[in-house]
Amino acid sequence: MERVKATVVSNERVQPAMWKLGIRYDSLVREPRAARFLMVGFPGRTDPLLPRPFSVSDCLQDGEGPLTELLYKPMGKATNLMTTLRPGDGLNVLGLLGNGFPAPAPGKRPVLLAGGIGNAPFAFQVRELLAGPYREKASEITLFLAGRTATEIYIQPWVRTSGITIVEVTDDGSRGEAGRITDALRRRLPMLGPIEGFACGPTPMLRALKTMAEEHGFPCHLSTEELMACGYGVCNACVVESAHDRGTYIKSCHEGPVFECREIIP
Ligand SMILES: Cc1cc2nc3c(=O)[nH]c(=O)nc-3n(C[C@H](O)[C@H](O)[C@H](O)COP(=O)(O)OP(=O)(O)OC[C@H]3O[C@@H](n4cnc5c(N)ncnc54)[C@H](O)[C@@H]3O)c2cc1C
Ligand code: FES
Numbered sequence: 001m002e003r004v005k006a007t008v009v010s011n012e013r014v015q016p017a018m019w020k021l022g023i024r025y026d027s028l029v030r031e032p033r034a035a036r037f038l039m040v041g042f043p044g045r046t047d048p049l050l051p052r053p054f055s056v057s058d059c060l061q062d063g064e065g066p067l068t069e070l071l072y073k074p075m076g077k078a079t080n081l082m083t084t085l086r087p088g089d090g091l092n093v094l095g096l097l098g099n100g101f102p103a104p105a106p107g108k109r110p111v112l113l114a115g116g117i118g119n120a121p122f123a124f125q126v127r128e129l130l131a132g133p134y135r136e137k138a139s140e141i142t143l144f145l146a147g148r149t150a151t152e153i154y155i156q157p158w159v160r161t162s163g164i165t166i167v168e169v170t171d172d173g174s175r176g177e178a179g180r181i182t183d184a185l186r187r188r189l190p191m192l193g194p195i196e197g198f199a200c201g202p203t204p205m206l207r208a209l210k211t212m213a214e215e216h217g218f219p220c221h222l223s224t225e226e227l228m229a230c231g232y233g234v235c236n237a238c239v240v241e242s243a244h245d246r247g248t249y250i251k252s253c254h255e256g257p258v259f260e261c262r263e264i265i266p
Helices: 077-082 122-131 181-192 203-216
Strands: 003-015 018-024 037-041 052-055 058-062 065-072 090-097 109-115 142-147 165-170 195-200 220-223 239-242 249-251 258-260
Touching (some): 037 065, 109 122, 109 181, 109 203, 203 220
Parallel strands (some): 195 220
Antiparallel strands (some): 003 018, 037 090
């Protein structure tokens, strides 16, 4: 498993508790796909010792070469340290790892469901969809951006002007509709027609979406965020329970992190 050097090109706070980090490395030859992830380590540091997993948030080519964006929420040692990174700083990265979201099935409308920092993979998924089957029908892509409060709602500005449909939802009603992401989705189900869900967010949200998808009979792919130590299948830190064989566990770094909701017990 090859660890490569990445160089920080930007690091900015985009919401009170959300940051966007731009890094350069040869990401475009590593099969980028929405919800694949990187293990990010800090050269020359023993604390934090272990690398941490982050979804690729966006991946593009600018005048200077391939640019990868990560969105992160400072919540502990590694993510607080990340807020101090400056352009020119180096990082060790491993990946891209994991499976990522599958391409949407023909005839089903893609519904992207983001909770809090679970918004991270969706800019790249929108980029992929607009470069492919949804080039001429951006408005058929619906992105639900949910958070507890207004400051948890974010998506890259280019996504907002891309022509896709965006629905904002906050628990406290401070931005968009008040309530849960499942409430907002349930209200729209009759208008949306056949859908395929792609979700990333806190585990209770993934559980609620699994229940709803099973009740209403639509496919829904969940990007799980289990704690990880290695990122490539050797440590067993990241297991998630199989729904087909209760009591057996699947390595989410290796077979996931994306699972169709009927495959796992999140
Ligand atoms: C596949 C994958 C993709 C991810 N993508 C992103 C992303 O794009 N942006 C982002 O901000 N975060 C993402 N995460 C979560 C991120 O890896 C953790 O926030 C990070 O490891 C925390 O490291 P830390 O040293 O800052 O915090 P720590 O000091 O390790 O932890 C601080 C607190 O957060 C808890 N915690 C740590 N990791 C998780 C987790 N995965 N789920 C729930 N609680 C956790 C710990 O138990 C502890 O209470 C992802 C996780 C996975 C598995
Ligand atoms: S993180 Fe080590 S096996 Fe998945």
